[in-house]
Amino acid sequence: MPDPRFFETLSPFSVADLAAQIGGEVERGGDRIIASVAPLSSADRGAIAFLGDRKFASALATTKAGCVIVPAEAKDAAPLDAAVIVSRTPQAAWAKASLLLHRAVTLDVAITTDEAAEDDSVVVEPGAVLGKGVRIGRGSRIGANSVIAPGVQIGRECVIGSNVTVGFALIGDRVKLYAGARIGEAGFGATGTAAGALGIPQLGRVILQDGGTVGANSCIDRGAYDDTVIGENTKIDNLVMVGHNCVIGRNNLMAANTGISGSVTSGDNVIFGGKAGIGDHINIGEGARVAAGAGVLANIPAGETWSGYPARPIRQFLRETIWLAKQASSKKAPKES
Template structure:
């Protein structure tokens, strides 16, 4: 179930009613009531899940979901007790169903400061907008024209710069967010359908643990369903992009223009040079180092330093660079001798 501080649960719908509204077909269980959406692995008896890839057939057969959306070829693999909806575009159908069951709580009316701040030590600069249900801890300072969304929890002794926006987030103590940061915007997710790409609702949160710093104009997307998490004392430079569902360990360093695609897992103490990029669903091991400008397309083991594009272990990268330089130099000398 999405966090009710950030998302409103809409009235439950029958499987038959859902199927009709998402233009899919009911195979069984049309009378069952569904109140939420969830991934296969965590879905419960009141939840709707989907199979988007045959790699997840084992998870489908073991799911406790009350209803599943599957392609016609996977009906027999659905759990025996689950209602079943068939669709040729299962993820897009699930995304449409999500919009019928959940809605982000909007900033329709600003909250009064005394409803939000912990005590008189909190400083709100001119133009700050506070959402209903937000909380700001003792000794924190919020910069001018910053927007704190509904339900956001900010710890003690935090410093947040001007013109920032923070939503769908739980923030620890002593967190520092510079001007223009964007925390909790929806991550990039789209499902293919016959009518074109369908936005997949992003129903997760952002969690910034104690002592995190985030530089100016950096973006940290909220999770698609699970959370995006930044570990204690991690320091993030200006203009960094962190995609949805990323989990970053403690004491990491990320230089400017680093970009992490969705669902990247980063161990403790990892360092990223400027403009490093990491592909989705990869793991960077504890204590690893990613050189500036590297393009990571596979997992990096703990403690290793990788460089280049595609990124590879530093010694291998340097050997290849030396070999290429020698080859180029030899051809240049040969060409000169021929001209002579």
């Protein structure tokens, strides 16, 4: 179930009514009542999930979801106790169901500093706006013209710079967010339909653990359903992008212009050089280093340093670079006399 501090859960639907709304056909279980959406791995009996890729077939076989949306060829693989909706575009159908069952809480009413603050040591500078349910810990400061959306929890001794927006997020103690940082915006997710691309509702959160820093104008997207997590004491430079569902370890360092695609996992003590780019669903091991400008398209083992595009172990990269330089030098045309 999406966090109720950030998302309203709307009226439930029967499987048959949902199918009619999202454009699917009921295979079985049309009378079952569905109240929420969830991934296959975490869905319960009141939730609807979907199979969008064959690689998740094992998750389909073991899901506890009350209803699953599947392509026609996978309908017999669904658990016998689950209701089944058949769709040619299961992910798009699930996205439509998300819109029917959940709605993001909006900033309709602002609250006062006294309502949000743990005590009178909290400072909220002029022009800042606090949404309903915001809580701010002792000794924290909210910068001028920043917007803290409904439900956000901010720990103690945090510093939120000016013109920062924070939504759908839980912030630990001693966290610093510099000017213009964007925390908790919707992750980039879309799926194809006959009518064109359809945005997928992002129902997760951002969790920034204690002691972290997020530089000016950097963005951390909330999860698509699970959380985007930034580990303790991780330091993020200016103009960095962290996509949805990433789980970043403790004591990571990210230099400016680093771009982390969705669902990336990094271990503790990883270093990203400036303008490093990481493809989606990549795992980077503990203590690894990504050189400046590298484009990472494969998992990096713990402790290794990778460079180049596509990135590979730095010794291999340097050998190839030297060999190419020698080849280019040896093939230069002789000068005319």
